[in-house]
Amino acid sequence: TNLEIYGQIPPHYQFIREFFKDTKEFDINATNIAYFDIEVSSLTKEDRFYGFPEAHIAPIPIVSIAVYSSLHKKILVLGFKDYTPDKALFPDMDIDYIKCHDEEELLEIFFSYLTTPKTRPDILYGWNSNSFDIPYIYNRAKQIGGDKFINKLSPVGNVYAVNAMKRVFGQNQGYLKYNITGIPHLDMMDVYRKFSG
Secondary structure (H helix, E strand, O other): OOOOOOOOOHHHHHHHHHHOOOOOOOHHHHHOOEEEEEEOOOEEOOOOOOOOOOOOOOOOOOEHHHHHEOOOOEEEEEOOOOOOOOOOOOOOOOEEEEEEEHHHHHHHHHHHHHHHHOOOOOOOOOOHHHHHHHHHHHHHHHHHHHHHHHHHHHOOEEEEEEEEEEEOOOOEEEEEEEEEEOOOEEEEEHHHHHHHH
């Protein structure tokens, strides 16, 4: 015997269909995706070799931050030394370099970039950024100016940590995930692990 099953569309999808009939199709080209990366020295203040620092301790200053905006087709680089972008290496790219006096100024400019409406990303994207870049920025900002300074990272003034789990070499591993309220953040490494099979 053939059993016919009837049902209905879940209520939340019915609501969307009813009240948002004339919504435009999503255009990925109108989305500002900011790809970012931080650089950290491997030397202490005394010029002693430290190696790769742990993000939850964040013992060494951030020396550079680079951000690429997919919407504006522009790279912003923040650092401490003199630098002139080589147009031959990036002929189709607009590169702005800002020389900062110290780490606090570097973070202030980066936080301003993330929270200013004209440059604020719709999505913040990094490689291994859940495990390194975001926690490192969080912990350096906390050392420099406490919670008030950390919250400047969010357009609505709220950055917080939650306990999370991830699979590493086939085993569950706990870690602190830092959420920036108002800016969705994706870690390309996590996205790759999820969708690569």
